[in-house]
Amino acid sequence: xxxxxSYTHNDEYYYQIVRENVRKHRTTQNLTQQDLxxxxxxxxxxxxxxxNESRNKHLTISVLGRIAEALKVPIGExxxxx
Numbered sequence: 001x002x003x004x005x006s007y008t009h010n011d012e013y014y015y016q017i018v019r020e021n022v023r024k025h026r027t028t029q030n031l032t033q034q035d036l037x038x039x040x041x042x043x044x045x046x047x048x049x050x051x052n053e054s055r056n057k058h059l060t061i062s063v064l065g066r067i068a069e070a071l072k073v074p075i076g077e078x079x080x081x082x
Contacts, residue, residue, distance in 0.1 A: 014079065016053060018064065021078040023051045025071045039070035 026036050033051070037044040042063070049055040050063075061075075068075040 011058075015058060017081055018059070018078045019051050019053055020082060021080065022067055024082070025073050025077065026051075029071060031071075036067065036070060040066045042066070 026033070031039075033047040034044045036042075037047045040047075040063075050059055050067075064078060065075055068078065
């Protein structure tokens, strides 16, 4: 018997959680998008794309790791549902 795989959420669901958490951690630390961009050696536009759901910017784990290091939060925090 083959077990059927059942997935509850798609990629966009998880990207939305990550976007919200990046924004939450950035604003909690009173950082602007430009501040975070400078800390990660990324452009402000790229940070904006990551945080803005209408831009549908997908990011890599290494980019998320750079953001986590800059914000001094464990990378897993970005996947926590609020």
